[in-house]
Structures are given as C-alpha cells and as structure tokens.
Amino acid sequence: MKIEIWSDIVCPFCYIGKRRFENALAKFDKKYQIEVIYKSFQLNPEIKTDMDKSVVQYLSESKGVTLEKAREMTEYVTQQAGIEGLDYKMDKAVVANTFRSHRLLHLALAQGLQLEMKERLLKAYFIEGKNIDDVSILADLAKEVGITNAEETLKNDNFTDQVKRDLMESKQIGIQGVPFFVFNGKYGISGAQESKVFAEAIEQSFKEWEEDALQPKG
16 A cells, blocks of 8 residues: 655655654554655745755745744744754754755656655754755765665756646645645545554555455456
8 A cells, every 4th residue: 555645855744744644554554555655845945045044044034033932933933843852953953945955856756765855864964964956965864774876866957747746746736735644545534644644544445455355366
C-alpha cells in the first residue's frame, strides 16, 4: 500500500507530523508492505533565499504581525517539536527557497533513498541552521546518505518537471496546507495529527487495500 505525503522542508509542523506518523507506522505489524513517498509542496514559492534575514523577521513581514508575535509563533512550534524529541533551533534557521531541495528529494527517490534524504534535510534546516538552497551544502548532505551525482544534478534542471508535477497535483487535490497525507489514494489527513489518528488511518486503509487485492480481477 502506498502513502503519499505532501510537505515542505521549511514547514515546522511537517517535521513534527513526520515524527508522529513514523511513530504510528513503526507499531503497525505489516509496515513492510507500506511504501511511503514524499511529494513536493512549497509554502511560499516566491520566497527569496536570504542569509541575513531571520525567520522571525520573515514571519513578521509575510504574515503582517509584530516581531513579538512572530517570535511567539516560533517558540510555540519549538515547544511542540520538543515533545516529539526534536530540538528546533529556529534562531539559526536560514530563510530559503525550497525548490532546489525538492529536486534533490526526487533524485533521492530515484536512488531509493528518499526517506533518508527527507530526514537529513529537515534536520539540516531546523536543527543545524544550514542553507538548504545552497548547491554545495545540499550535495554534501546527499553524500552523507549515500546519494550520488547530487551536485551535477542540482547544477542543471534535472527533476524540475517532477517537482512541478507534484505542485500541480497538490492544487488538483485541493491541498492548501501541509503536511497532507494520502492513504492508498483514497483518504486524506491534513496537519500534524496525533499518532493515534495516523494509526487508525493506516489500519483502516490497509484493511481496505488488502480486501481489494483479494478481489477477483476481470
């Protein structure tokens, strides 16, 4: 059975939701029969990478709120992440466009290492304060997880169409926020829900998938 997850690397609740989903999947007896695929989504496709601007400044400008309110927002997600064992360093996070990172995730998918690459990118952004729009940094991260030809791929247009296809599909489905989980192409769950919600969705959708597989074809 396939589970598709639309998410963005700079989305704080996407990392939190990833952990909660993984916790649910880890307890599922037949997890080895489930394929997880990450799909591209950009919270702000127009964002310009800016090493000199803090996330608090960016949130204040983009959402039209005070710096104090923006800081409270980052403190809240940091607290929520901590519950899941994630040590966010939002003061270090680099304001960055994620299109190049999504291209790298498609290269990783082609090499069978997408789950590892997704985790590495999220850690790099939220915990290590790395610029995830920098080709050399991305190439180094890819090398860490065993991906080959990353720098060459990122210097040309490879996997651009695949990212655009994901973005278009998200619009067709009606996804307005991430993370967004699609189970067996039928059921959608929006947001970083509690693990028990994901556990129930996995259980139910897998049961239906198994029943469908047993139905006579033709």
